[in-house]
Amino acid sequence: MELIRPSVEIWEQGNTLEDMWKHIARCTRVCYQSAPKNDGETDEEFVKRVILRPDSSTGELNFDKIHGAMLEHGTIYLAMPLESIIPIEANGWGKYLNKYSKAGTVCEINGEKKVAVTTNLRVLYENGWLDDLQYICAPTKYHAKRVTVSFTTNIGVTREFNRHRVNSIAEESTRYCNYAKPRQISNINSALGSSTIVNDIMPINGQMRFGLPAWLLDEEHLPYVESHQFDSVISYCDDICRKADRDWTNIDYYLCALTVCEYCYNKLIETGWKPQQAREVLPLATKSQLIHTAFVDDWKHFFALRADGVSGTPHPNAKLVAEPLKQEFIKRGYIK
Numbered sequence: 001m002e003l004i005r006p007s008v009e010i011w012e013q014g015n016t017l018e019d020m021w022k023h024i025a026r027c028t029r030v031c032y033q034s035a036p037k038n039d040g041e042t043d044e045e046f047v048k049r050v051i052l053r054p055d056s057s058t059g060e061l062n063f064d065k066i067h068g069a070m071l072e073h074g075t076i077y078l079a080m081p082l083e084s085i086i087p088i089e090a091n092g093w094g095k096y097l098n099k100y101s102k103a104g105t106v107c108e109i110n111g112e113k114k115v116a117v118t119t120n121l122r123v124l125y126e127n128g129w130l131d132d133l134q135y136i137c138a139p140t141k142y143h144a145k146r147v148t149v150s151f152t153t154n155i156g157v158t159r160e161f162n163r164h165r166v167n168s169i170a171e172e173s174t175r176y177c178n179y180a181k182p183r184q185i186s187n188i189n190s191a192l193g194s195s196t197i198v199n200d201i202m203p204i205n206g207q208m209r210f211g212l213p214a215w216l217l218d219e220e221h222l223p224y225v226e227s228h229q230f231d232s233v234i235s236y237c238d239d240i241c242r243k244a245d246r247d248w249t250n251i252d253y254y255l256c257a258l259t260v261c262e263y264c265y266n267k268l269i270e271t272g273w274k275p276q277q278a279r280e281v282l283p284l285a286t287k288s289q290l291i292h293t294a295f296v297d298d299w300k301h302f303f304a305l306r307a308d309g310v311s312g313t314p315h316p317n318a319k320l321v322a323e324p325l326k327q328e329f330i331k332r333g334y335i336k
Contacts (some may be wrong), residue, residue, distance in 0.1 A: 001262050002209045004287055005217065006153040008321040010290075010328060013075055013148060015138040020121065027073040027148065027170045027291045033177050037294065047071075050298060052125075066125070071294035072100075072168035073293045074121035075146040079107065079137040088203045093117055096130070102144035102295065109137055114141040118295070120168070148293040151324060154211035156284035157317045164302055167294040174279040174286070179208050180269035208262045209287035214316035216251065224251055231255075233263045235319055258285060296334050303329070 013023040025043035027225070028050060029035065036046070051067045059203035080093035080103075083297055093115040101119035118139070122163060124130050139145060151161065155174075164170055228251070236256040239245045245252070260284050268278035294302070304310045304323035314322065329335045 001258055002151065002207055003225070004209055006151075006157070006211050006214075006317065006321050008063050008152070008325045009150045010325075010332075011148040011150055015136075017133065017136065018044070020076070023148070024051075024070060024074040024121065027293075028070045030170050030289050030291050031070075031173045031176070031309075032291040033172055033289070049095045067123045068126060068171060071122035071125060072120045073148060073291065075148075075171065075293065076112065076119045076121060076133070077115075077137055077139040077143050078117040078119070078132060078135040079109040079140075079303050080132070081119050082106065082113050082115055083128045090151075094293070095127070096123075098123070107140045107142035107243070116140060116144075118144040118146060120146070120293075145296050146293055146333065147295065147296060147329075148291060149299075150291070151290040151321050152211070153288060153290065153317065153321055153330050154213075154284060155282070155288045157211075157315070157321070158288045158290045159284075160315060160318055161290060161292065161302075161306070164267060164292070164294070166300070167302075168297050170291040171220070172289045174282055174288075175276040177268065180266045180278075209266065210258050210259075210283075210285045211287045211317070213285070214320045216254075217320075221251065224249070228255065232257065233259055236260070257283065261286075297331065300335060303335075 006053055011023070011026065021042070021044035025036075025046050028047065036043075041049075045069070051070050053066060078096075080096075081168050088116070093103050094119045094170060101117060103115060103117040103119075105116045106113055107116040112137075117135075124132060134310075140281070159169055162171070211233055212225070216222065236259060239248070240256075248256075261281055264281045265278050268281065290304075303322060303326045306314050306318045307326045308314075309319075326335075
């Protein structure tokens with residue numbers, strides 16, 4: 001198995017349409033933990049093929065089949081004409097007075113007064129407002145900012161974070177990711193946050209990744225975990241049968257549980273179960289990558305709960321990534 005330190009990273013989206021498609025594609029690939037194929041397909045083509053699913057013969061979109069949630073990660077900043085303010089006006093900015101967008105602040109673009117609108121690509125697609133992409137612009141201080149964040153943590157934490165339902169969410173799928181298959185990884189922290197970089201083409205056969213909990217990352221426990229040699233399932237079971245586990249530490253029981261889960265998952269896949277079936281034995285400690293995109297105001301609410309604990313003490317594993325993210329928001333000037 002591979003034990004990893006939970007981490008968090010802000011993913012910036014560029015200001016062009018090409019940047020937006022690239023950003024949506026990056027978020028989408030998290031769900032399947034896939035990498036771009038070297039076949040010349042652009043990010044826009046990838047998203048339209050996988051998310052928008054056009055009819056193969058006519059090229060028309062079938063909105064019943066669209067995975068619209070992924071389009072939400074494409075943030076759109078618009079500088080709309082000032083003259084149209086009626087909400088029902090088809091070509092006006094008033095239509096963006098909805099819960100998925102923020103609009104109405106007057107800004108100045110190239111010496112002209114415009115209305116600052118922040119929305120996302122799903123809103124434009126589902127309402128047929130794609131013509132408004134002609135007004136796309138770089139965000140100004142008048143635009144409500146949206147921020148995309150990538151968390152690498154465990155399923156227990158992502159379950160809590162996904163209760164922030166107003167956020168746009170994409171998560172690594174245990175239904176479709178087959179952890180028993182060889183995989184290609186790079187720049188992954190090794191068992192305990194060392195600077196070792198795993199070779200890009202190194203196959204990891206049936207080696208699962210688990211996120212270390214906060215209480216094993218302190219000076220008391222970390223040295224033991226770092227020096228521990230992972231035992232086989234047979235060795236763990238032998239100790240239990242001989243009652244030799246009376247000398248185990250709590251970390252030994254923790255590692256034993258993860259080892260057994262990994263072993264059983266791989267055996268279920270080997271005997272014919274699909275990932276969506278074998279995932280029944282995965283523990284909450286299983287590593288998961290989670291993407292959230294939200295307005296800064298929504299991130300403030302997130303920090304209040306997951307870092308500051310306004311409604312009760314945050315779970316240590318949640319605070320482990322929420323607190324440094326809050327500090328990064330402050331450093332970047334997103335919040336005070």
